[in-house]
Amino acid sequence: MPTHKKTAPTVRDVAREAGVAVGTVSKVINGKPVREEYEQKVMNAIKKLNYHVNSYAQGLKASRTYTIAVLIPSANHPFFAKLIHHLNIALAKRNYRMLLYCSDYDQKLEQEFVDMAAHNKVDGIIGLTYNPDLVIPEHTSFISIDRILRPDIPCISSDNFAGGQLAAEKLWELGCKKVAFFRVGSSLTGETNKRKAGFENGCLIHGLQYEMKIMEDDINDTGVFKEFLKAHIKNHKLDFDGIFCVTDALAVSICDILKDLGFKVPEDIQVIGFDGIRRLNDAGYVCSTIVQPISDIAEMAVELLLQDSSHIKPPLVCLPVTFAEGPTTKKTS
Amino acid sequence: MPTHKKTAPTVRDVAREAGVAVGTVSKVINGKPVREEYEQKVMNAIKKLNYHVNSYAQGLKASRTYTIAVLIPSANHPFFAKLIHHLNIALAKRNYRMLLYCSDYDQKLEQEFVDMAAHNKVDGIIGLTYNPDLVIPEHTSFISIDRILRPDIPCISSDNFAGGQLAAEKLWELGCKKVAFFRVGSSLTGETNKRKAGFENGCLIHGLQYEMKIMEDDINDTGVFKEFLKAHIKNHKLDFDGIFCVTDALAVSICDILKDLGFKVPEDIQVIGFDGIRRLNDAGYVCSTIVQPISDIAEMAVELLLQDSSHIKPPLVCLPVTFAEGPTTKKTS
DNA sequence: TTGTATGCGTTATCAT
DNA sequence: ATGATAACGCATACAA
Numbered sequence: 205m206p207t208h209k210k211t212a213p214t215v216r217d218v219a220r221e222a223g224v225a226v227g228t229v230s231k232v233i234n235g236k237p238v239r240e241e242y243e244q245k246v247m248n249a250i251k252k253l254n255y256h257v258n259s260y261a262q263g264l265k266a267s268r269t270y271t272i273a274v275l276i277p278s279a280n281h282p283f284f285a286k287l288i289h290h291l292n293i294a295l296a297k298r299n300y301r302m303l304l305y306c307s308d309y310d311q312k313l314e315q316e317f318v319d320m321a322a323h324n325k326v327d328g329i330i331g332l333t334y335n336p337d338l339v340i341p342e343h344t345s346f347i348s349i350d351r352i353l354r355p356d357i358p359c360i361s362s363d364n365f366a367g368g369q370l371a372a373e374k375l376w377e378l379g380c381k382k383v384a385f386f387r388v389g390s391s392l393t394g395e396t397n398k399r400k401a402g403f404e405n406g407c408l409i410h411g412l413q414y415e416m417k418i419m420e421d422d423i424n425d426t427g428v429f430k431e432f433l434k435a436h437i438k439n440h441k442l443d444f445d446g447i448f449c450v451t452d453a454l455a456v457s458i459c460d461i462l463k464d465l466g467f468k469v470p471e472d473i474q475v476i477g478f479d480g481i482r483r484l485n486d487a488g489y490v491c492s493t494i495v496q497p498i499s500d501i502a503e504m505a506v507e508l509l510l511q512d513s514s515h516i517k518p519p520l521v522c523l524p525v526t527f528a529e530g531p532t533t534k535k536t537s
Numbered sequence: 538m539p540t541h542k543k544t545a546p547t548v549r550d551v552a553r554e555a556g557v558a559v560g561t562v563s564k565v566i567n568g569k570p571v572r573e574e575y576e577q578k579v580m581n582a583i584k585k586l587n588y589h590v591n592s593y594a595q596g597l598k599a600s601r602t603y604t605i606a607v608l609i610p611s612a613n614h615p616f617f618a619k620l621i622h623h624l625n626i627a628l629a630k631r632n633y634r635m636l637l638y639c640s641d642y643d644q645k646l647e648q649e650f651v652d653m654a655a656h657n658k659v660d661g662i663i664g665l666t667y668n669p670d671l672v673i674p675e676h677t678s679f680i681s682i683d684r685i686l687r688p689d690i691p692c693i694s695s696d697n698f699a700g701g702q703l704a705a706e707k708l709w710e711l712g713c714k715k716v717a718f719f720r721v722g723s724s725l726t727g728e729t730n731k732r733k734a735g736f737e738n739g740c741l742i743h744g745l746q747y748e749m750k751i752m753e754d755d756i757n758d759t760g761v762f763k764e765f766l767k768a769h770i771k772n773h774k775l776d777f778d779g780i781f782c783v784t785d786a787l788a789v790s791i792c793d794i795l796k797d798l799g800f801k802v803p804e805d806i807q808v809i810g811f812d813g814i815r816r817l818n819d820a821g822y823v824c825s826t827i828v829q830p831i832s833d834i835a836e837m838a839v840e841l842l843l844q845d846s847s848h849i850k851p852p853l854v855c856l857p858v859t860f861a862e863g864p865t866t867k868k869t870s
Numbered sequence: 871t872t873g874t875a876t877g878c879g880t881t882a883t884c885a886t
Numbered sequence: 887a888t889g890a891t892a893a894c895g896c897a898t899a900c901a902a
Contacts, residue, residue, distance in 0.1 A: 212656070212879095214878090214879055214880085215879065215880065215881095216879080219889095224888080224889085225888060225889040225890070226879095226880085226881095226889080226890085227881085227882085227883095227888065227889060227890080228887085228888065228889080230880070230881060230882085231881095231887095231888095233880095234881085237887085238887075238888090239887065239888090242887085242888085256652075256653075256656035257879085257880080258597070258656075258658070258878090258879055258880075259656075259657050259658070260593045260594075260596035260597040260602065260657075260658060260878090260879080260880095261593075261597050261878070261879035261880040261881090261894090262879080262880060262881080263593035263596075263880095264591070264593040264594050264597050264878090264879080264880070264881095264894050264895065264896090265879080265880045265881045265882085265893080265894050266880075266881060266882095266894090269593070278622055279612065279618050279619070279621040279622035279625060280618055280619045280622040280623075280819070281618075281817075282615070282618075282817065284618075285612050285613055285614075285615075285617075285618035285621075286612070286613045288612040288613075288618075288621070288637070288639075289611055289612035289613040289639055290613075292612060292637055292638070292639040293639065293641065296638070296639075296646075301636055301657075302636065302637050302638075303604075303634055303635065303636060303637075304607075304621070304625060304635050304636075304637045305625070305629070305634075305635075306621075306622055306625040306626065306629075308626065313629075319589070320589075323545070323589035323591075324589075324592045324593075324634075325591070325592070325593060452817065453817040453820075456816065456817055456820070457820075481817060483789065483823070484614075484615065484785065484786040484789055484814060484823065486613070487786075487789070487790075490816070490817065544894095545895095547894095547895055547896080548895070548896060548897090549895085549896095552873095557872080557873090558872055558873040558874075559873080559874085559895095559896080559897090560872065560873060560874080560897080560898080561871090561872065561873080562896095563896070563897055563898080564871095564872095564897095566896090567897085570871090571871080571872095572871070572872095575871090575872085590895090590896080591894085591895055591896075593894090593895080593896095594878090594894070594895035594896045594897090595895080595896060595897080596896095597878055597879065597880090597894090597895080597896075598877085598878055598895080598896045598897050598898085599878095599896080599897065599898095
């Protein structure tokens with residue numbers, strides 16, 4: 205008379221089936237040395253019973269949970285979406301699961317999520333946050349993306365300085381004589397400042413004239429850029445022939461404004477953005493841009509988070525960026 | 538002499554601190570009735586010790602894990618990204634966590650993820666998959682998005698038929714006389730067929746002439762549409778004045794082709810897509826489009842998944858779509 | 871209603 | 887090397 209087991213098989217079931225002790229089964233599961241002969245028996249029993257380790261029991265007993273939390277402002281933004289995607293791939297490759305938390309830019313929620321994740325015994329947290337006051341609980345592995353939170357928390361980012369410099373260099377190569385840098389607030393993060401600094405440096409190197417225009421955080425209207433541009437029109441001609449925008453999103457907005465004002469991009473004025481956002485389905489770039497190596501960033505973040513804690517953690521890792529020609533600069537082919 | 542506790546506080550610590558029994562603490566945590574006075578004492582102790590329930594112990598003992606798995610082909614696509622975002626919000630609102638699995642369109646991986654999730658005792662799975670052979674383990678709550686997998690698995694989708702019909706109606710309202718429907722394969726899913734059927738129906742209702750062009754699955758080159766369009770040019774004029782594309786991605790590609798061929802959108806020919814994809818940062822729509830109510834879909838999926846299992850589960854829920862004017866149809870204001 | 875004791879599935883410790 | 891057993895932290899049945 206077969207007994208109907210309603211519950212999933214456990215290590216004990218496997219041990220009984222294989223004719224060994226539970227300890228042996230546990231060892232096989234965790235890849236610890238066991239005599240070949242026993243290992244085979246256990247493997248067979250596992251397959252026969254379709255056994256799967258209960259991750260909750262495992263998480264309760266052991267310290268590893270094979271789960272990492274990803275904290276991000278939003279999934280509904282091309283850059284974040286791509287980052288989530290590559291983090292997921294990088295984690296899955298290593299048999300880790302991903303717990304996702306979208307804070308929707310709510311700093312209170314962000315803090316709650318970090319606390320929750322820390323108390324949920326995740327093996328680590330990868331976070332991209334605008335919150336400078338974020339408290340990271342002790343003994344919690346944390347990797348920050350794109351933002352330097354604290355000296356002791358590794359940050360992975362694009363080489364923003366090099367990116368800014370590259371933008372200046374490209375505009376120069378493309379024949380620009382006088383350029384401008386446009387930025388929207390986010391003065392919280394030093395990283396975008398590096399884009400500006402790199403750009404300035406690049407302009408100086410090539411003897412390129414430049415101006416800066418920064419929209420403050422508290423304002424949220426690209427109208428200020430329109431006014432700025434208007435103020436630089438002389439005899440129906442713009443005083444610039446090139447603009448570097450701190451993000452692709454801004455670059456696209458600026459292009460709209462330029463079109464409104466009757467200027468042609470890239471004929472009258474060339475625009476370079478930053479991020480490497482593509483149109484639908486990984487089609488072309490929305491604008492000429494400095495491309496962030498998102499998949500490399502994801503790989504590096506995961507690698508650094510999961511590596512043996514005896515390794516020293518670098519405070520800041522800058523990954524190389526590249527220029528990609530889009531519809532907002534002249535063809536160079 | 539204070540003893541240094543290195544481990545996190547447990548229910549026992551809370552009980553001791555509050556001067557009650559562990560059972561009482563457990564009840565307070567799970568919102569079960571406890572005398573007001575005791576509840577306060579427990580709450581205070583929890584706050585004082587900064588206690589957080591260990592979700593692994595909880596998941597081991599109880600059947601609920603407050604975790605649901607989301608299975609999606611990719612996070613790196615505007616529609617999926619937005620869906621992930623709204624699912625995350627909907628789940629967080631109910632204090633559920635989200636385990637994300639991106640399959641990268643790999644059917645073998647998809648199956649692995651479903652099995653893994655099922656064995657990880659998640660409370661349910663929300664999946665968007667192109668795999669018709671996906672095996673859903675018994676006793677696993679599963680909600681499918683956009684694809685009808687099996688009669689017993691609830692599917693949440695946009696009202697694709699109504700969407701197709703709406704597209705036809707709009708083109709008619711916009712003055713089109715002869716229109717076309719363009720689709721790319723994915724014959725696997727019946728849902729896009731509904732868009733086609735709805736469109737045909739709409740054309741019939743308004744006496745609008747139409748043609749169909751479908752790119753088969755095995756081909757992956759929009760060149761076939763270009764050839765089709767070329768074949769319909771007479772005296773430098775296109776035989777159509779309106780096109781309905783099965784997705785926004787296709788619509789954008791078609792617009793590029795039309796531009797290549799020297800036609801102006803929307804002056805010469807108007808194009809409507811499907812999905813409601815916006816440009817960066819929730820700016821304008823990439824094309825005139827039938828908008829899928831993504832946040833409603835997410836809400837409904839979560840609601841249905843988490844609701845008491847005594848409720849009957851509807852096999853198919855169709856949510857209303859809307860038309861949004863974008864840059865590829867004439868202004869109607 | 872409150873308190874106590876037991877077990878969930880796993881891992882680790884200890885004798886064998 | 888292998889096998890028995892004690893925790894991990896929580897929920898719950900049962901006794902008071």
